[in-house]
Ligand SMILES: Nc1ncnc2c1ncn2[C@@H]1O[C@H](COP(=O)(O)OP(=O)(O)O)[C@@H](O)[C@H]1O
């Protein structure tokens with residue numbers, strides 16, 4: 679079996695030219711097959727603020743009404759996705775940007791929640807992902823770049839947390855590859871004290887995560903990241919790491935274990 683690296687980059691990376699350029703240089707040097715999944719929450723929030731569109735987040739997910747969805751599609755599937763693809767092309771990396779609607783790659787269902795109406799937010803089941811076309815592209819040395827946008831198959835685009843997409847994609851491809859999932863962001867890993875970058879944890883298991891979540895040490899955007907990371911491990915993804923983007927090529931960062 680071939681080894682497949684799936685790298686998710688967070689909003690603070692996509693929003694910083696310096697960080698993004700460093701990441702893409704390191705990433706372009708990695709062996710294929712490989713996939714990028716990106717968020718862009720910071721840029722979407724900035725644009726919403728400029729346009730006077732209220733920003734509401736609940737447990738790391740954006741409550742997405744129609745104006746917020748329009749911003750999400752423009753920012754994630756448009757500006758950020760095409761910027762990443764162009765930069766990768768300049769590094770001789772044959773990237774292809776694909777929202778979940780393109781080639782029906784990532785069908786999703788509108789998020790159902792007993793108490794919160796998330797609006798146009800999608801949840802993804804790994805079983806629904808169109809692995810056939812992804813594998814065809816990977817076989818041709820193409821590097822797919824997925825933004826945080828999916829669709830419901832009935833013409834509706836949906837805003838989907840990028841950590842969720844990265845995890846579901848990796849789970850879906852684990853039948854065909856040795857899969858390694860890495861979440862890159864601007865912190866050195868999962869922190870015991872969010873104010874102290876030296877407090878990063880080398881390894882975290884589900885029990886420790888639940889404890890830290892109950893204590894409020896892990897909150898907001900880290901919740902979808904860790905929930906989806908543990909789901910990937912449970913579904914037999916070979917390794918999952920959460921690390922600083924500048925440590926992509928070394929072993930510093932938090933390793934998740936079951
Ligand atoms: N225990 C923790 N360790 C690291 N970061 C944390 C922790 N708790 C909360 N955070 C916050 O979560 C943020 C990451 O979530 P988010 O902004 O959604 O990231 P991304 O865009 O990378 O998905 C960090 O920048 C940090 O401010």
Ligand SMILES: CC(=O)N[C@@H](CCC(=O)OP(=O)(O)O)C(=O)O
Pocket residue numbers: 687688689690716717718719720722738739740750799800826837838839840841899
């Ligand atoms: C539903 C939902 O929350 N979608 C996310 C998608 C972007 C994302 O995941 O970006 P980060 O990786 O920067 O957090 C949002 O709109 O913020």
